[in-house]
Every structure is written in C-alpha cells, then in structure tokens.
Amino acid sequence: MYEGVVQNLIDELGMLPGVGPKSAQRIAFHLLAADPADVKRLAHALLEVKEKVRFCRVCGNVAAEEECRICRDARRDDHVICVVEESKDVVAIEKTREFRGRYHVLGGAISPIDGIGPDDLRIRELMTRLADGRVTELIIATDPNLEGEATATYLARLVKPMGLKVTRLASGLPVGGDLEYADEVTLGRAFEGRRLLDV
Amino acid sequence: MHVAHLSLADFRSYESVELDLEPGVTAFVGPNGQGKTNLVEALGYVATLSSHRVAGDAPLVRHGATRAIIRAAVVKDDRRALVELEINPGRANRARLNRSPVPRPRDVLGLLRTVLFAPEDLALVKGDPSERRRFLDDLLVARAPRFAGVRADYDRVLKQRGALLRTAALARRGRGGPRRAESEAAFAAAGAGDVLSTLEVWDAQLARYGAELLGARLELVEALRPLAAEAYAALAPGSGAATLSYRSTLSTGGDTESDVSAGGGVSTGLSTESRSLGITPAVTDRDALAERLRARLLEVRQAELERGVTLVGPHRDELFLGLGDLPARGYASHGESWSFALALRLAAYELLRAEGTDPVLILDDVFAELDTQRRRRLAEIVAPAEQVLITAAVPEDVPAELSGARFDVSEGSVTRVA
Ligand SMILES: Nc1ncnc2c1ncn2[C@@H]1O[C@H](COP(=O)(O)OP(=O)(O)O)[C@@H](O)[C@H]1O
Ligand SMILES: [Mg+2]
Ligand SMILES: [Zn+2]
Numbered sequence: 001m002y003e004g005v006v007q008n009l010i011d012e013l014g015m016l017p018g019v020g021p022k023s024a025q026r027i028a029f030h031l032l033a034a035d036p037a038d039v040k041r042l043a044h045a046l047l048e049v050k051e052k053v054r055f056c057r058v059c060g061n062v063a064a065e066e067e068c069r070i071c072r073d074a075r076r077d078d079h080v081i082c083v084v085e086e087s088k089d090v091v092a093i094e095k096t097r098e099f100r101g102r103y104h105v106l107g108g109a110i111s112p113i114d115g116i117g118p119d120d121l122r123i124r125e126l127m128t129r130l131a132d133g134r135v136t137e138l139i140i141a142t143d144p145n146l147e148g149e150a151t152a153t154y155l156a157r158l159v160k161p162m163g164l165k166v167t168r169l170a171s172g173l174p175v176g177g178d179l180e181y182a183d184e185v186t187l188g189r190a191f192e193g194r195r196l197l198d199v
Numbered sequence: 200m201h202v203a204h205l206s207l208a209d210f211r212s213y214e215s216v217e218l219d220l221e222p223g224v225t226a227f228v229g230p231n232g233q234g235k236t237n238l239v240e241a242l243g244y245v246a247t248l249s250s251h252r253v254a255g256d257a258p259l260v261r262h263g264a265t266r267a268i269i270r271a272a273v274v275k276d277d278r279r280a281l282v283e284l285e286i287n288p289g290r291a292n293r294a295r296l297n298r299s300p301v302p303r304p305r306d307v308l309g310l311l312r313t314v315l316f317a318p319e320d321l322a323l324v325k326g327d328p329s330e331r332r333r334f335l336d337d338l339l340v341a342r343a344p345r346f347a348g349v350r351a352d353y354d355r356v357l358k359q360r361g362a363l364l365r366t367a368a369l370a371r372r373g374r375g376g377p378r379r380a381e382s383e384a385a386f387a388a389a390g391a392g393d394v395l396s397t398l399e400v401w402d403a404q405l406a407r408y409g410a411e412l413l414g415a416r417l418e419l420v421e422a423l424r425p426l427a428a429e430a431y432a433a434l435a436p437g438s439g440a441a442t443l444s445y446r447s448t449l450s451t452g453g454d455t456e457s458d459v460s461a462g463g464g465v466s467t468g469l470s471t472e473s474r475s476l477g478i479t480p481a482v483t484d485r486d487a488l489a490e491r492l493r494a495r496l497l498e499v500r501q502a503e504l505e506r507g508v509t510l511v512g513p514h515r516d517e518l519f520l521g522l523g524d525l526p527a528r529g530y531a532s533h534g535e536s537w538s539f540a541l542a543l544r545l546a547a548y549e550l551l552r553a554e555g556t557d558p559v560l561i562l563d564d565v566f567a568e569l570d571t572q573r574r575r576r577l578a579e580i581v582a583p584a585e586q587v588l589i590t591a592a593v594p595e596d597v598p599a600e601l602s603g604a605r606f607d608v609s610e611g612s613v614t615r616v617a
Contacts, residue, residue, distance in 0.1 A: 110397055110400070111359065112359050112360070112362035112363040112366065112401075113358055113359055113362045115362075117397060118396065118397060146352060146355050146356060149404065150359070150397070150400045150401060150404055153403060153404075154396070154397060154400045157399075157400070
C-alpha cells in the first residue's frame with residue numbers, strides 16, 4: 001500500500017479492462033515520473049472524451065454530435081442495417097469497405113452469467129427503427145462466439161414476424177473470437193458470403 | 200510415438216529436471232513421495248492439459264514459485280515436435296510449439312497421446328458418473344482434439360443456461376414465499392421478462408453442442424465395448440463378462456437421475472433390448488439428437504425452472520459398467536473393480552492404437568496393486584507398445600516381462616541407473 005493519492009491512482013487504473021494490479025502500479029509510477037505537461041494532456045483527453053463524445057441517438061455508435069457520422073451520411077443505404085455488439089465492430093467493418101448500409105450497436109451480447117438480457121441491450125431501439133418497414137435486410141454481425149450466436153438467434157426470432165431478410169456473416173471468421181480480431185479480408189469475405197438465418 | 204525428452208521447471212517438487220527418454224520400457228523406481236508420479240503426471244498434462252490427480256492447476260506449480268514449465272520433445276513417425284507449456288494458476292496458461300507461440304494451449308492437444316494407468320483409476324468403477332463421463336470425453340479429445348472445443352462450448356452453454364434458470368428459480372421461490380417483495384425486486388432487476396424469452400435460445404445452443412457430444416460418446420462407447428470386454432476377459436479370466444452401456448438422460452420420461460435402462464433409443468449396451476436397437480446412423484445423427492434434446496428440455500422445463508439447473512444433457516448421462524448380471528459399481532469386489540478399470544484403459548489404448556499411432560503408455564504404481572496373474576497378463580499386453588513408462592516403489596514391482604531402462608528417483612533427483 002502506498003500513500004493515499006498514489007494508491008488511489010493505482011486502484012483507479014486497476015479498474016480499467018486488461019490492467020492488472022502489477023500493470024496499474026507500473027503505469028502509476030510512470031505517470032509520477034513523467035513530465036507534468038504530458039500528464040495534463042492525458043488528463044485533458046480523458047475529460048474531453050467524456051464531455052464531448054456521446055452515443056448516437058439513432059444507432060448507438062460513438063458520436064461527436066447527436067447523430068454519428070454514418071447516420072448523418074445521406075449516401076448510405078437505408079434499406080440495410082448491420083447489427084453489431086460494440087462501436088469497435090463498426091470500425092472493423094468500415095475498414096472492409098464492403099458495407100454501405102446503416103448500423104445498429106447493441107452495446108453487448110446476451111450473457112446470463114453477466115446478468116445481461118435482451119432488455120439490457122439496445123434491442124427496443126432496433127425494433128423502433130424497423131417499424132416503418134423501410135429496412136428490408138438485417139445483417140447480424142454479432143461476435144462468432146456462444147453469446148454472439150445466442151444474440152443472433154434471439155434477434156432473428158424476434159424480427160421474424162416482420163418478414164424482412166435476416167442474414168448472418170458467413171463462417172470463416174475465427175470461431176470463439178471477437179469480430180474486431182478478424183482481418184479485413186476475412187471480414188470482407190464473410191460479408192459477401194452472408195447467409196440467410198433460418199430460425 | 201514416444202517422448203524423447205522431458206524437461207520440467209518449477210513443476211510439483213521439481214525445481215529443474217532434464218530427462219532423455221527412449222522408446223521401449225523405462226521404469227522410475229524409488230520410495231514413496233520422491234517424485235515419480237510428478238514426472239509422469241507432467242506428460243499426462245501435455246497430452247490432456249489437465250492432471251490425472253487434481254482438478255485445478257495450482258498444486259502443479261512448485262511451492263513458492265509462480266509458474267511451472269513443462270517441455271516435451273515428442274517423436275512421431277521420425278518427426279520431432281517440441282511442446283512447451285507454461286502453467287500460470289489464476290491466469291491464462293500459454294503454449295508453444297516448436298518455439299512458436301500458439302493462440303491457445305488447446306492447439307497443442309493431439310501432439311502427444313498418452314494412456315495413463317494410475318491408482319486413481321479405481322474411481323472409474325467406484326466413483327461418481329462424472330468420472331466415467333470424463334473418461335469418455337478425454338478419450339474423445341485424444342482421438343480428435345477439436346472435441347476440446349466442443350466440450351468447452353458445451354460447458355459454457357451449461358453455465359449460461361444455469362445462470363438463467365437460477366434467475367427464474369429465484370423468482371419462483373420469491374412468489375408466495377415470506378421474502379416475496381425482496382426476491383421479486385431481485386427478479387425484476389435481473390430482467391424477469393427476459394428469462395423465458397431467452398431460454399429457448401439457450402435450449403437451441405445446448406441441443407446443438409449437446410448433440411455433438413452425445414453422438415460422439417455413443418459412437419465411442421460402441422467402439423470401446425468389445426475392446427473392454429476382451430481386455431477384462433484377458434485380465435480376469437473366468438469371472439463374469441464386462442459390459443458397457445451408455446445411459447442417456449434423453450431416453451427416460453421420469454426423473455433424469457433414476458435408472459435409465461438400456462431400453463431407451465439412445466442407450467447402447469450388451470442387453471438384448473439395446474442390442475436389437477443397435478447404433479444405427481439414424482440414432483447418432485446429430486440433427487436428430489439435437490431435436491430430441493430440445494424436446495426433452497421442454498418436457499423437463501417445469502422442474503428446471505423450479506430447481507434452477509439443467510436436468511437433461513450429456514452432463515447428466517452415465518456410462519454404465521456391468522459385470523455379469525450386476526452393476527460393477529457397488530457390487531464388484533476390489534480386485535474386480537481394479538481389473539475393470541484397467542480394462543477400460545486398455546480398451547482406450549487399443550482404440551487409439553487402431554487409429555495408427557501407438558500412444559505412450561504410462562503405468563503409475565499399478566503393478567503393486569495386482570496379484571501375480573494379473574500382473575503378468577497386463578505386462579504381456581503392454582510390452583509391445585512403442586513406449587512404456589512405469590513407476591514403482593521397488594524394482595520387484597516391475598514385472599520381468601518389462602525389462603528396459605531404469606531411473607532411480609530420490610528426493611527430487613532422477614538418475615539413470617540402467
Ligand atoms: N506443488 C508442489 N510443490 C512442492 N512439492 C510438491 C508439490 N506437489 C507435490 N509435491 C511433493 O511431491 C511429492 C510427491 O511426489 P510424487 O511424485 O507423488 O511421489 P511418488 O514418488 O510417490 O510418486 C510429495 O513429497 C509432495 O510434497
Ligand atoms: Mg506415485
Ligand atoms: Zn448513428
């Protein structure tokens with residue numbers, strides 16, 4: 001245990017994903033020794049991201065304004081929505097340049113162990129977007145793992161009465177992993193070869 | 200195949216040890232508690248990524264150390280592969296193959312195949328059904344390493360589904376119970392409405408992975424059955440016949456833990472009933488099994504929602520062992536139980552061997568437990584294997600049929616003496 005403020009910093013850092021107690025300590029001491037201007041810039045960046053970045057009210061993607069860049073882009077196809085778990089998946093898919101439709105970010109996947117059910121995801125918002133019948137295809141691009149599959153099946157069943165085309169990215173994605181870890185070529189191919197989800 | 204080199208760092212009692220090994224028989228001899236089993240346990244770990252003695256990894260790391268390293272050079276068809284495992288209790292283990300890291304330790308499964316006989320095997324016959332399920336599943340993974348993934352997925356589905364059922368069970372108990380308001384609130388917080396709507400999704404997942412596991416087990420039991428019967432007859436001639444049958448929670452209408460006789464469609468056994476049913480391709484067809492699993496889940500849904508556990512699926516099935524007309528468990532004598540356990544391991548060995556590569560045979564302290572006759576028979580059966588590793592407290596416990604190299608193991612040092 002260190003003096004109050006130092007330990008506070010270590011505790012706060014330790015709460016970040018992927019940062020264990022040892023790394024937290026290392027980062028803390030790095031910051032203690034760093035140039036005050038550098039640390040100020042970091043602190044500023046942290047505050048700014050919280051103040052300025054919010055979630056798009058349409059799709060849930062990170063946005064600098066009310067709506068994200070993609071939702072504001074009039075050239076994108078309104079008939080297709082690609083459903084992903086996280087904003088980082090939007091970035092991964094955008095890199096492939098395979099997809100010109102809109103997105104919907106769920107904010108996770110169904111996982112009872114973590115207490116996450118459909119009501120904790122942005123599913124109601126998705127249903128609202130689908131209500132007017134403009135969307136004709138829903139591409140479900142949740143992660144290729146158990147929770148992502150379960151979420152895909154759940155969504156497919158939910159929207160089935162609406163009669164739109166529901167597809168899932170083709171296999172070939174590394175099973176059990178995160179969408180973001182798939183390389184651009186593989187992900188692009190998975191898009192092209194998407195299959196109808198039959199439930 | 201055979202192991203040409205074993206190197207341990209901070210594994211069990213060993214701070215560091217390097218062993219050159221050869222094909223043929225090698226015996227590790229020394230008084231109890233000197234570290235003989237620790238050596239062969241390490242090889243078993245390379246083959247299965249788990250110990251035959253303990254459930255968790257923590258006891259495998261030398262007291263006071265933070266991680267253990269096992270390196271094994273495995274020779275198969277004149278090609279040498281170096282497998283390295285770093286065991287980090289509480290954190291992810293890491294693996295390297297020929298000095299390159301692999302994404303997951305699981306990726307080195309299949310490089311070394313072992314069949315390990317140990318005093319703990321008695322639990323195969325006398326222990327809980329989970330021991331026999333593990334025997335089957337370990338063997339599935341040894342035959343086709345991709346089953347490690349199926350097994351992990353199935354376990355994860357069970358966990359997810361279990362969490363969901365517990366939420367539901369909690370809510371039910373809340374209703375009408377004295378602490379109603381509280382549980383009701385907890386239920387609402389956990390998203391009560393979601394429970395039933397998502398249960399079906401997890402049913403589908405359970406059925407999918409469960410069917411794969413179940414189908415593979417059924418085929419495996421079918422393949423093992425004659426081999427185990429034969430091995431048992433060789434070890435214990437003159438006593439009743441050893442039979443195996445798979446009893447699935449799929450095949451009853453009643454309570455899932457009650458006796459699921461061989462009459463059910465997916466049971467396989469030597470009884471005339473199931474014999475006549477046989478294992479037809481239709482019975483192990485994965486889609487058909489998945490359908491039946493889903494149907495069974497619907498049947499037991501009420502009970503599941505009350506108890507908060509998944510009641511149907513391969514995790515509740517049983518590999519039934521029979522001796523003559525009686526169950527082995529609870530009826531067989533100590534000696535018969537031992538013979539049966541050995542017969543199961545021998546059957547596994549024969550099965551793996553039939554697929555083309557001789558697995559490495561490991562006999563940990565087993566001869567001391569056997570009478571002269573069974574000792575000789577076991578020795579005759581295993582002698583031709585490409586590599587046999589034996590541990591024994593005294594040289595006399597190594598049967599004469601199994602002469603070969605010898606290491607003395609004493610206080611953590613391993614010395615070649617012959
Ligand atoms: N994690 C560990 N750290 C240090 N010593 C250990 C560890 N695990 C087991 N041992 C020691 O190893 C010895 C048992 O070795 P083992 O190989 O089972 O003996 P045997 O020669 O009878 O087969 C015991 O003395 C035990 O204390
Ligand atoms: Mg021992
Ligand atoms: Zn948006």
